Amino acid sequence: MRQAIATVSMGLGLMLFPPQIIMAQQLPLNPVKPTEINSVWGEDAQIWGTSGEAGDKWSLIRAISYSLRYLDTPKAAEVYNNYPVRGITRDRVRRSLIRFQQLLKTAKTPQEFQQAVQKEFIVYQSVGHDNQGNVHFTGYFEPVYTASRQRSSEYRYPLYFEPKNFVNWEKPHPTRLELEGRDGLGNNSIMRGNELVWMSDRLEAYLVHVQGSARLKLTNGETITVGYDSSTDYPYVSIGKEVVNDGIFALDELTLPRLMDYLNENPQELSNYLPRNNRFIFFRETDGQPPHGNLSVPVTAERSIATDKSLMPPGALALIKTPIPYVTKTGEMETKLVSRYVLDQDTGSAIKGAGRVDIFMGTGKEAGDRAGLISNEGQLYYLLLRN
Template sequence: MINTLGSFALSLGIIFAQIPTPTTPTPNSSLPLQPITEAQEQQLGLDDRLWGRPGQKGDKQALLRSIDNSLKYLRTSKAAEAYANYPVPGITLDRVRRSLVRFRQLVVNSRSAAQLKAAVRREFVFYQSVGHDNQGTVTFTGYYEPIYRASLTPTATYRYPIYRLPTDFESWQRPHPTRVELEGKDGLQGDKGPLKGLELAWLSDRFEAFLIHIQGSARLQLPDGRIMSVGYAGKTDHPYISVGREMAKDGKLPLAGLSIPVMIDFFRRYPQELSVYLPRYNPFIFFRDSGGAPAMGFTNVPVTAERSIATDKELMPPGALAFIRTPLPFPSGRGGMTFRRVSRFVLDQDAGSAIKGAGRVDVFMGTGRSAGDRAGVMKSKGQLYYLLLKD
């Protein structure tokens, strides 16, 4: 969601095995993206949500907004810098921008899925991610923007702060202080070190405060009814670590079937364990009041539910038009989740501290509890493609 945001599902160590459709190994896999053949294109299908299923409304306008957000980014100096040394031959800032402009025209003017599909295959080529196995297999997880209760002042109820970025952060000695050094093992000692006076808001639940560090942003419901939005402002230089895997390694919870509700229940029953496991996650995120702005991605544009993805920006083209094929979780209507394979156009607009390599994608699932429930159980296998106009 926000610059260095980590995958929520991966951070908790969740494992949900979903078997993808086999793909043909891609040649010259030293590059993260490879063009695919026309025969492979024929197997891709098309966006299953653009026009909607029978009896369902499509989300064409959401896709168009997401495209416009990417076009805004592609006009910036940050985009020019990102593409100056992009490693895949033929993928340039100008080509990515022209591809988005043309694709937008096709979405607006096409009267059916079949018409759009024919135009895309006539005018575009697909580049596939080599994945984590050099055969196109990509692991998909989900992330979201949570909504939590919070206060702008500390009270007996609201005790756990999130912090602003220190003004002297750029001059901090490296390696940066650990999480324990910054906030203490109990999460309440931040006023005894360099974070004193930098409290932005206080939460009542320590695990919720920690999850904002994982997600990178949140909406906070204040006692007077106002909603405050907070976004990513910076982070310390410590590497990502999975809290869930740490717990599984110690035998506290089984890794198979580990989910957000399971962890929440565990920490509510054994709150003392928060002081054991949260300090192991040393990356420390700083926040800013984003003034009610929507959740923003690495490209500094809003991310759109189920239309924005996070990838490794050292490998994948930022702001570009992409296409994913993977199972996504949907409410079953019985309090659970069911996975349904989707084929969907998305925009590559974000990055994540846990999203590294050609075989990782994080899908933004939206804002609030329902989005969080879906993000928390998502881990599936699939494929990732990028669309570019033919030369």
């Protein structure tokens, strides 16, 4: 769902920071040494839940089924035929998922489950952005906004479907400025006639480009979903990075909520910053489907991640350790360090290298608020059966 999902399509969150690329000769994953394995494990408290709060065991089981669906495709066979890390094969990834899913269904206690996992699985760790295992985590989500089928004085900012002659466009493609104008209205644009819907807020329309998908409540009472279809041939440019480069914020103080507040309070800056990202997304209606990752299967809130699929094993079972914000009963945000089993089911144009992970946080405002606050270091591991 954003430029980080190809679903959500492009992924998958708003990338505020530049990607960090590992050295070309370094393999992306290394087996964890036996002397270090105890530091990997930590109970995934969200599976069984806590007192008074239900767990999400069955959503994790369902997410595993989505990965198994992908692994049965010819595309998966092609990808794994060229996977660079010795010992990681499609068959092994598939068997690992099947066994992990069985353990989830049959284990009577969290302790019994975890003991079985530690006994039957071995662990590979991402080398990270520094070859020391440190990974930068961000979040992405499916936004819910209002829109209209017809243009009006209120609903002026269009999302577009792919033009019929797009495959014949000469390269370099037109820039964002050329496609939608400095004001974002698309007047006199070659895109005229390709409008899918109109939105009332320019920044919200742009964030649909960044997230790659959205759920839209139309003025006629209908609700539709839209997702990534294709894009122009430009690299993604983070407007968060641009405001940092311009001295508006320091890197360590920037979050998505702060960036949005700044742009909402200074709307004239939208015409300055948005055209700096030339990557332009075309959308299609997705008939109410949940957001999909680049594996063409649904992504699951807090159980799907986006990584660089030129390096990481698609569809595989992973374990992440990183801080994630939660909403307290008083409505405040509280950050907790989590150990969480996830499925690697997405990618994004801004997710590059072994040191970047984007976590899908779900749908709607709360998911967006939480996703926008994730900008933390952590570790990424992959689990595979011993045999």
